Amino acid sequence: MSEQGNPSPPVQADGATSTRPVIQVALHKVPLLSGLDPKVLAEVAAALHIRTVTKGQYVLHKGTMGDCLLFLLSGRLQAIDVTEEGREIGLSIITPGEYFGELSMIDDLPRSASVMASESSLVALLPKAQAQALIYNNPLVAERLLKRMAASIRRAADYRTILGIPNAFQRVFALIHRFAEKGHGDMITIDRMPTQQEIAIMANTSRETVSRALQLLIQKGIVEKDMRRLIIRQPEKLRKAANGDQALAV
Template sequence: MAIPVHLLARFSLLESLPQETLLHLASKMSDKSFARREVVISKEQRVYALGFLLEGRLQGVDFTVDGRGVGLYFVDPGDFFGELSVVDGQKPAEHVIAAAKSTAVFLEAEAAQRLFFDNSLIAQRVMSRLTARVREVMAQRTLLGLPNPFQRLCVQLLQLARPWGKGMAIEPVPTHQEIAIMINASRETVTRAFQTLSLHEVIQRDGNTLHLLKPSFLSDVGEGRLDPPKA
């Protein structure tokens, strides 16, 4: 079922497209809501579509051979996902799950392919996303090679942070469980590490924003120049 065309204005990938094109795309789209932890895209599915997140938050995850979850990336409102399978027609490389109650719209794969291949600006945006995703995954592989979970947490916080006023912050803050699967640690380990960092005034939480008060300290611990602080 088609979706209202005005919703497409929320998606950065579709910026500057003519109204006629947006109307056509809207006619090929459908929306769906997901409960928290519900699977949005499965590695096993064979019907593909390009997804756009309207509300909520998604997380790309995969699993090790012994069944442990590994978090790969987040998808925030206005962002798109599922582009790999649309481009190459292969099964998804990872699962995408709802990290919070979410609503997404999906563009049929054939229409998405035409959008990619017939519009150089859209193709450039998709390529930029793919290269950014490769860089994120490579950085995550390097992070997982660190021997100490506290080090991995420090590096992960720096990777998630963005400029915030005169400092750095993470917004919205992932749950301890979401961070745990990103750094291959237990939720309890992450909780204890957060408590230690807060005690030493390295981080400070304000609602759904986590301020990094001492990013240089996180960097020094992550790179092994300083030992992790004691609780």
Template sequence: MSETQVASLDRIDLLASLTPDERSAIVRQCGWRRYKADEQIIDHLSETRDACLVVEGRVRVVMFSMSGREISFDDVSAGGYIGELSAVDGEPRSATVVALTDTLIAFVPPRLFQEIVTTHPKVALLFMRRLAAIIRRATGRIMDLSTLGANNRVHAELVRLAKPGLKADNTAEISPIPVHGDIASRVSTTRETVARVLSDLSRSGIVERRSHALVVKDYTRLVDMVEEVRGE
């Protein structure tokens, strides 16, 4: 067990309320592995049930349709974790996880992970809130898929991306510029649809592509385009 490994688990949000000794005990029972960008960390057909702590890097949780279309569920950065469902319920993997950048993963055996999340009330509550957040996001996505057309789903995704950077003058920068394929896979449509919607929005003066950012020039109008259809 290296000091770096012990220190690195300090950065995992879920474990922040544990004592340094408790974290060291976990480090001793973890497996460690580095992945290059695009390498697969969890195969949805894999028989493993470990929870995977993302110590360094960034990963994407995805599924693929028969035609090979990627449907993405979540991006998780250093400090987060993945593979928690199989670790608590022992059922097969529900999705595939791929490294987006060079990534270091600490694998926590399922028994140990269950013990951690069920015997420390603060950790338990944090973990339950993370699962609740996943359910809320999935529920919103099911509603969007059930009630919005593909164009409006792209609008809704742009609103989500723009919101954190919203300024008082009703503009927002999305930086880095989002990749069409990423938006497509998050809202279950094709790259071509995303390209067409963005070029329509650009022609209407609602968004503008600059060198380092996609600028939403009229955030309120973009929100209205979604809410008119959603009925919020």
């Protein structure tokens, strides 16, 4: 796998057994693998290579051949693409428990996007042969992967619509509206709010513009910051802002 700079060494040498029970417990929490036969999970755990990546380090590079399926065990990553002008565009945020790099496991083509660490992260790599065996020999895994692909296609279409919005503030509002989820009770929140830089990359704008857009939402009482969580106090007004309400568009 291609990485930017000198790749960090594995947390423990391949084949070592003392970390395998810990890894296997973590795999039970990975949605793609939950509910699988313990023997299958043990085989996956035994084949994994564990790497640490630091903030700003690339985990994958677009255009390189895919030799593994990857799982994020801890930390935070961002999938990005680069325009012909060299500008980074964020595609998605990857959080613990998620997997990535699956397309190359299926079509044997180069990576379709780059992935960079937004913070220090722990990544598990499953070699291609074992990844393909996992997918093709376990119908539940294949079904989950297909559903994930369908959801990704729908999100990509939605994201293209957002990028087509000419107003930068409205693009930021639309992304925040997209991130929001219903939490406890009737509260709508973004529990792990992406950083302003992550949003800027996804909205194809500057971090300063994201900061001003967020401050405007806060001043209007539409959202409220609570550490890394963003609480949506007025969901309908946020929806209108995302749809181009001239009272907020700048």
